[in-house]
Amino acid sequence: MDQCRAKLESTSLVKLYGEFTGTSNRKGRCAVILTEKDLVVQRLTSAPVGRNKVVLSLKDCVGCRAYRGNDSADKAAYLVAYFYPLKRRWMSSKVSRQRVEQGFRLASLQDPQANLEEAEKWARAVRERSARQQFPRNGVLMSQMSRPCQMMLLVNPQSGKGQALTLYNNHIQRMLNEAGIKHTLVITERQNHAREMVKEADLSQWDALVIMSGDGLLYEVINGLLERPDWEEAIRTPLGILPGGSGNALAASIHHYSGASPVTSEELLVSCGFLLCKGLVSHMDMVSIHLCSSPRLFSFLSLAWGFVADVDIESEKYRHFGAVRFTIGTLVRLASLRVYKGRLAYLPATKDHNSEEALRSNTMLCKDRVPPVTLPAVRDSSFHNSCHSNNSLKVRRVESTPSRSATKALPGPHDSLLPPLDQPLPDDWVVVPEEDFVLMLAMYQSHLAEDLLAAPEATPDDGVIHLFYVRAGISPTALLRLFLAMEKGAHLTTNCQHLVYTKVRALRLEPYSPKGIITVDGEVVEYGPVQAEVHRGLSRLITG
Incomplete structure (x- = not known):
């Protein structure tokens, strides 16, 4: 001995x-x-x-x-x-x-x-x-939450299969107690309950706001924070996510950023609970969304039009199946594939665009690892505007700096890249020549769902929008193969001639089809012209 x-x-x-x-x-x-x-x-x-x-x-x-x-x-x-x-x-x-x-x-x-x-x-x-066991991840140094800390934990009991409270009792409550993290459980009672609550809450008593639900509840919280008079301070409140819904895209993204092998369901919950307990905080991009007649919105995950948005919303009837609802919805929509007419334009993200923004003192930002996969695009002055009319008008070139008048009076950061929706686009924007699409998807996290690695190059604060669109002409079988490849993030290597992927800083979409669905972070928004701009590292995310 x-x-x-x-x-x-x-x-x-x-x-x-x-x-x-x-x-x-x-x-x-x-x-x-x-x-x-x-x-x-x-x-x-x-x-x-x-x-x-x-x-x-x-x-x-x-x-x-x-x-x-x-x-x-x-x-x-x-x-x-x-x-x-x-x-x-x-x-x-x-x-x-x-x-x-x-x-x-x-x-x-x-x-x-x-x-x-x-x-x-x-x-x-x-x-x-x-x-002390902190290391840079993907080139990003993270700060650590102070201990002891006090979290507000918002749970939507109706999300997903309606088991969020059971999952909290079985896993999360014990994990937080083990980590010595004090938390106050808040059960949301209706749509926009969380949005109203954080808009009025005394945030000084909370070290973090944690969401246990699908992605929709975090969408409410973020927009509530950015509607506050003190939005600049409020949006710095660290945000955490625990999967309790159907899609759980941000939770899957956070797990992916940790470098761990893919998991789903309760294993994903345990992983995100562990990362939450470690309490490491990094920056997260926000994307401002302009609609024709609605107030400006802020998005942390995605903007979708066409096939993806249709599947997301039309599969709501299968919500009780959990994440399988998206598989069912995909198969149903593939059986009668739609073509959507519209006009898409974007401001490309150049290699040196990082130098135009002030870097955060505790963050080293990622460099592009792989050149964007793009098909030839031409600049065109015929981008249409239908805010006031469905009749198409050719827009003229402009040389002046884009106006901020549309956002000057609103809370939240100014949009320096976007002219008002009823104004023409600057010369340095690219207008996509095609007008027939199967889908348009703008991503700023890695995952679109637990098992869909849609933007494998994405990091929480890379300062770009990962833009995908699929041109009309693709067969249902080829589109299915594309989504099956997306489960492992391999869709960009399939050499699909109808898929285009590029990194952008801003975009504008004008649907021509009279009927359709546009979603922001999985939530239905006003159908019509929409534009978006990324705001680098605006918020804080607990990524472990």
Whole structure:
């Protein structure tokens, strides 16, 4: 046993060493070593070191606490640490986060208070070293939320299959308690309840706003924050997302940004819960959306017209199936594929557009990794305007700086790239020559749904809109193949002649078809001319 102890103590970077018993087996003793990166547990037996040895990475630790037992006669103190390491499931190739609880009993001292102080010393050391396990991800340095922190957790009990509260009780409540995060549960009662609440709330009492729902509830929260008089401060409130709906696109994106293998359903919830508990915050882009007669909106996920928007909304009738609703909706719409007429224009994102914006002091922004996949496009002065009439008029070239008059009086940031919808576009915009489309999709996160990696190059604050459109003429079979490839983010390598992808800073769409659906973050908005501009790093997102 002494030889075993000596080998353990020789481990490099040892910060703490102790010998304890287990919480359930008080006869078996174990040596515990805390290094800068790991918690190492070794049973003290005559077996060689390496057997019965557990190494737990502090990167996977969400919390650690010390406490006294319920028995007043018990002089011991207890130490318990909570880990969520990535593990391969039994009889499966899938890797997901699984809960590991490691507990110890400390009774080496006669004084109960002294035992508790020793346990608290260990708990502090574990928490401190776990918090240090921060590394740049995709070139982005993240800040960490202060501890202790207080979160408002908004839950929509009707989202998805209607199981959000059950999932909270089964997973999230315990995880937040393990991480020592205080939170107030707020159950939304109606549409726009969350929007109204955050618009009027005293945000100084909250360190973060966390949404447990689909993407629609976060859409409400973001627009409520940006409608406040103090929107500049309000939008800096860190936002968290826990999947409780059908699509869960942002939750899937956050999991993807962590570098972990794809997961869905409750495994995705556990992953996002773990990342929330780690509390690392990065910047997130916002996109301002202008409609013809509605107030300006703000979007964090997507703008869609055509096939994608139709499937999203028409599949609402299958909501009780959960995420499968989108598969059903896709097959139904493929059976009678529609063509949508309209006009699309965009302002390309150049390689040096980053230098035109002030970089945040704690953020290193990503460089483009792959050149955009584009088909030839021509500049055309015949972009139509139908805000006042469906009759098409040719627009004239303009050389002046785009007007801000449309947004000057509104809360939120100014749009420096967009002229009013009833004004012509500047010369540096590209007008797409085609007018017949199957879909137009503008993305600013990686995922369109849990299992659709629509924009594999996207990061939360890359400062661009990832624009996709599919031209008319594609067969239902080819479109289905495209969406099947999108499950793994491989649709851009299919060499589909009808698919166009490019990175843009702003866009304008004018539908010609008299009927159709346009969605923003999965929510139906006014059908008609629409334009959008990205605002880099405007908000804060808890990405873990």
